Amino acid sequence: MHDQSYTGHRIAMTLLTVFLIAMSGVGGVYVARWLRSPAEARPETGSEATKFKFPSRIFEGWKKPDVVLVISGQQYGYLLPCGCSDPQIGGLERRYKLVQIIKAAGWPVVPMDLGDVPQTTGPVGLPNQQGVIKYVYAMKAMEKIGYIGVGLGRHEAGFGLLNLLSEYSLNNEKPPVLISNLIDADKNLPGMTKPWFYADTTTGVRVGVTNVIGPREANEMRALDPSVRFGVTPETLDNILGQMKKGGVNLPVLMYQGPLGEAAKPSEARACAAAYPQFPIVVCLSEHEEPDLRPTVVPTKAGGNSLLIQAGKKGKYVVAVGAWKTETGFDFKYERIEMTPDFKEADDKRADNPIVQLMEQYTAELKAKDYLGKYGQRKHPLQVLDAVKNLRNPGEPQYIGSEACKKCHEDAYDIWKKSGHSHAYDTLVNAKNPGNRQFDPECIVCHTIGFGYQTGFVDAVKTPKFKDVGCESCHGPASLHARNPNDVEWQKRVNPWRHMPVPRDQQLLAIDLMCQKCHDQENDVHWTGGGFKRKWPKVEHPSPKAPGDEK
Ligand code: HEC
Ligand code: HEC
Ligand code: HEC
Ligand code: HEC
Structure with a gap:
């Protein structure tokens, strides 16, 4: 030949x-x-x-x-x-x-x-x-x-x-x-x-x-x-x-x-x-x-x-x-x-x-060989300085965890705490046949905050604050917003959807697409066919309106 x-x-x-x-x-x-x-x-x-x-x-x-x-x-x-x-x-x-x-x-x-x-x-x-x-x-x-x-x-x-x-x-x-x-x-x-x-x-x-x-x-x-x-x-x-x-x-x-x-x-x-x-x-x-x-x-x-x-x-x-x-x-x-x-x-x-x-054996090997530690950390889009150069307080935001948001956003926090998102890590700990799923990065990536991104989840011992799907799983690393809560530019960055200059239905479509990064076809088989309509109300957390607030 x-x-x-x-x-x-x-x-x-x-x-x-x-x-x-x-x-x-x-x-x-x-x-x-x-x-x-x-x-x-x-x-x-x-x-x-x-x-x-x-x-x-x-x-x-x-x-x-x-x-x-x-x-x-x-x-x-x-x-x-x-x-x-x-x-x-x-x-x-x-x-x-x-x-x-x-x-x-x-x-x-x-x-x-x-x-x-x-x-x-x-x-x-x-x-x-x-x-x-x-x-x-x-x-x-x-x-x-x-x-x-x-x-x-x-x-x-x-x-x-x-x-x-x-x-x-x-x-x-x-x-x-x-x-x-x-x-x-x-x-x-x-x-x-x-x-x-x-x-x-x-x-x-x-x-x-x-x-x-x-x-x-x-x-x-x-x-x-x-x-x-x-x-x-x-x-x-x-x-x-x-x-x-x-x-x-x-x-x-x-x-x-x-x-x-x-x-x-x-x-x-x-x-x-x-x-x-x-x-x-x-x-x-x-x-x-x-x-x-x-x-x-x-x-x-x-x-x-x-x-x-x-x-x-x-x-x-x-x-x-x-x-x-x-x-x-x-x-x-x-x-x-x-x-x-x-x-x-x-x-x-x-x-x-x-x-x-x-x-x-597979998940035991992932644990024994510390596969979580094998993944590097890349920058989240909010951590790319170029994208934030117009800010009054430029710098790379870090993940700070959902508890840090609680004092200023109690209502959002309560809604989140009652949702499935707040115990997504335990779901992996409790998984059976096989167990040890909390050591499987391919599960961790959707069941924690910021895995694979700088300052995000590493493991349960090093970064206990970042267990579960938290506020920053959707909003992105938010330390600079928490430190400068009245900075309008950071408010926009942590809530890009609400600030998109497009009609409301298109904002909702953008939110739907964000959910699908995790609720994708393979992992949430019921999302297509009205999943967003059914599930968004379960986790939606609008700020309470102050008396007389027309917004
Ligand atoms: C020190 C208080 C404080 C902390 C801590 C804080 N925020 Fe805020 N946040 C505010 C204020 C003030 C606003 C603007 C008023 C409003 O929309 O409630 C705001 C607005 C927001 C908005 C809406 C922005 C907009 O313009 O639509 C989001 C989203 C948000 N915060 C997320 C978070 C997250 C996630 C955390 C935790 C990582 C957090 N905040 C921590 C005070 C805080
Ligand atoms: C970072 C990944 C991630 C993102 C982004 C995400 N989810 Fe989830 N979601 C999960 C995981 C993981 C669970 C399962 C939690 C558990 O272990 O019970 C879940 C569970 C839920 C549940 C509870 C299960 C049910 O059917 O009642 C609802 C509702 C939900 N998500 C809605 C949403 C919506 C709406 C969005 C977008 C606004 C969204 N999720 C974005 C990962 C995510
Ligand atoms: C792409 C993101 C993603 C990945 C990767 C992922 N999950 Fe999930 N997981 C989800 C979402 C989204 C839900 C919620 C589905 C729903 O709302 O019906 C969920 C729910 C679950 C549930 C059901 C929770 C409940 O209360 O019913 C289990 C169990 C689970 N995941 C285990 C795993 C395991 C094990 C792995 C790794 C092999 C894994 N997940 C990887 C996104 C993901
Ligand atoms: C599953 C994804 C997801 C999670 C988890 C999540 N949020 Fe949000 N949040 C959103 C989306 C999407 C919006 C924009 C909603 C809109 O435009 O109606 C939003 C809006 C907000 C707003 C503005 C609400 C308003 O009425 O202006 C605040 C404040 C906020 N989130 C804080 C938090 C805090 C604090 C946590 C954690 C305790 C949290 N969010 C968890 C997706 C999420």
């Missing part, structure tokens, strides 16, 4: 080659039949019909398959729902449980992941300090779930592949990180990747899975990690298919790092699926968090159909593909499974769930 740089020209060439190679396909061609609806499934009579009751009405009308592939991808660091609101979707605990349920039904199950396991940014503008440790725990969790392979994608490359893979794959064989067209993988990442891997089922299916980086992602990944080079996909896939065939694989699956492409102008994953009917199932990058209700069916050059699958993002869903052997290949059925709370372990059993136990 030789090095190829993927310039625009090269992309065109590569795709052309894909098409040409397609005509000379290697090995036997699998006939993939896609069973559209439960009605088209095989009759559900006979001893083989499923008696097992699955939760969430999944697998309705399925008889026992020869294998179920559980396909996930693009997890982006989402390990477990934080519990901020209900119902949140996703998490590795539930994915583990799903696989256990399928096993309990006596169905052979083979989980596999497309890659993009780690996050590329921290929440709420925090630096990505927890990206690597969360990646390691995600890999540990996938090992417990029984993954046969995890693809390698752009998110992994963002950390530098050698850096990231030496954190887990250097010392752990399972699940293998799969990459077939990384040049000199053995030299640069010794022992840390495999070109493909396989698993056997009791029903005589040997599932093989490989991962290939398409031209678009190859470009992006080289930009992130200049030490990597990728080979051309057709050459690679011909080679891998040859190896898989020799290795007795009868159900080869392709993870394709690239976009789906359009039906009218097939490119990337679509073109690859069409050109390689030997892979009846091709998984590509998802556009949305939610996978489609049906897979994309791609007519192949061999006259059959292949299934092109997007597994969604952030682990909110997985896709299950059931396979039934036929004389010539397989029949397939597809189901998108939402990781709803139905798959959560019962409360009294959660502590025994291996993934919850891993999460317990």
